[in-house]
Amino acid sequence: MSPFPRPDYEPLRRYHFDRTPVALDVSDNTNQWGAHPAALEVARRADDNALARYPDLYADDLRAAAAAHLGVPEACIATGCGSDDILDCAYRACAGGPDDFVAAAVPTFPMGLQLARMNGMGARSVPWADALADPRRLLEGGPVLVYVCRPNNPTGHLAPAEWVDALLEAAGEDGPLVILDEAYIDFGGDSFATRAVGRTRTLVSRTMSKAFGLAGLRVGYAAGAPETILEVEKARGPYKVSRMACAAAAVALADAEGWVARTVSDCVACRERAHAALSERGLDPLPSLANFILFRAPSGDARADALGIRSHGVAVRPFVGEYPDGTDALRVTMAPWPLMERFLDALDTFRGNPGRGPNQALPG
Numbered sequence: 001m002s003p004f005p006r007p008d009y010e011p012l013r014r015y016h017f018d019r020t021p022v023a024l025d026v027s028d029n030t031n032q033w034g035a036h037p038a039a040l041e042v043a044r045r046a047d048d049n050a051l052a053r054y055p056d057l058y059a060d061d062l063r064a065a066a067a068a069h070l071g072v073p074e075a076c077i078a079t080g081c082g083s084d085d086i087l088d089c090a091y092r093a094c095a096g097g098p099d100d101f102v103a104a105a106v107p108t109f110p111m112g113l114q115l116a117r118m119n120g121m122g123a124r125s126v127p128w129a130d131a132l133a134d135p136r137r138l139l140e141g142g143p144v145l146v147y148v149c150r151p152n153n154p155t156g157h158l159a160p161a162e163w164v165d166a167l168l169e170a171a172g173e174d175g176p177l178v179i180l181d182e183a184y185i186d187f188g189g190d191s192f193a194t195r196a197v198g199r200t201r202t203l204v205s206r207t208m209s210k211a212f213g214l215a216g217l218r219v220g221y222a223a224g225a226p227e228t229i230l231e232v233e234k235a236r237g238p239y240k241v242s243r244m245a246c247a248a249a250a251v252a253l254a255d256a257e258g259w260v261a262r263t264v265s266d267c268v269a270c271r272e273r274a275h276a277a278l279s280e281r282g283l284d285p286l287p288s289l290a291n292f293i294l295f296r297a298p299s300g301d302a303r304a305d306a307l308g309i310r311s312h313g314v315a316v317r318p319f320v321g322e323y324p325d326g327t328d329a330l331r332v333t334m335a336p337w338p339l340m341e342r343f344l345d346a347l348d349t350f351r352g353n354p355g356r357g358p359n360q361a362l363p364g
Ligand SMILES: *Cc1c(COP(=O)(O)O)cnc(C)c1O
Pocket: 029, 081, 082, 083, 084, 085, 109, 149, 153, 181, 183, 206, 207, 208, 209, 210, 215, 218, 219, 220
């Protein structure tokens, strides 16, 4: 019998979302302020070599820029094609066989558990409420890897630093690899990057896809102890990040205090206004430290609501049963305020009170 297709791949599906063009797409948490201008300039100035020659084996310039950005040694940085790739490599470095499993607090980023199955491991989810009450719940049964998204997607909450400390303490120095996914840390929260490099089983992953506006380039990186990074890079392989992506991401990282800081602060201001506007509409938005807000699906049916709002030109992401009380929710990505007004208009029109202009709902 041929082992192809893999029996354990039977339940897997391709990632799928409706990506047909729409006037405003605030469904995927990419940067609605655009791309980092210095990175865009690198892409515009690309020469022959940028495309014709191989990049560095392990993206040395990008490693250096990421190390400087985090204030850690270069040997403590791994890079990849987006943080999905970093996570994939870390999972592969841990995967020993079908008895191994990954534990994650849910709801969370779907790749956190999907990548376990893709790498031949089991997946165990622990409800966030249980995990927050006692981080040891994530260690039950002896996972080889624990995935924690902080701030969490899609809820936007930040597990407290003391909670992470307790988790790392309980996991121990020779326990599971604990991955802290900091995809949204630029929008709020305290990073564990410097602490991760001083521990043997902690990895912090970062992405250039959100605050830096480079989702199309596919660049991510991770911080950890040199011996942990080495294992991740063994699983990664050479020549992974393209020349242009390395160069563009490196200049963007070097300018984190400029464009990124300015657009993040505008994003945070929009988040406060959007939170107030959604509260006023009775939709119980969750407090968020990220660049998105999760709120109740108005009719209780997230898929129907997302389709309805889409029919008015705005795409948001439906989450079936993922509001903290188990009901349906919608997630909207923050955008410059005129675009948020466009979203609120579509939401109001869909809900059948088109007379209520978004400006009336705004505080200040
Ligand atoms: C968007 C996102 C990422 C980014 O993945 P890339 O592969 O770097 O684009 C990683 N983790 C979480 C939780 C995300 O929401």
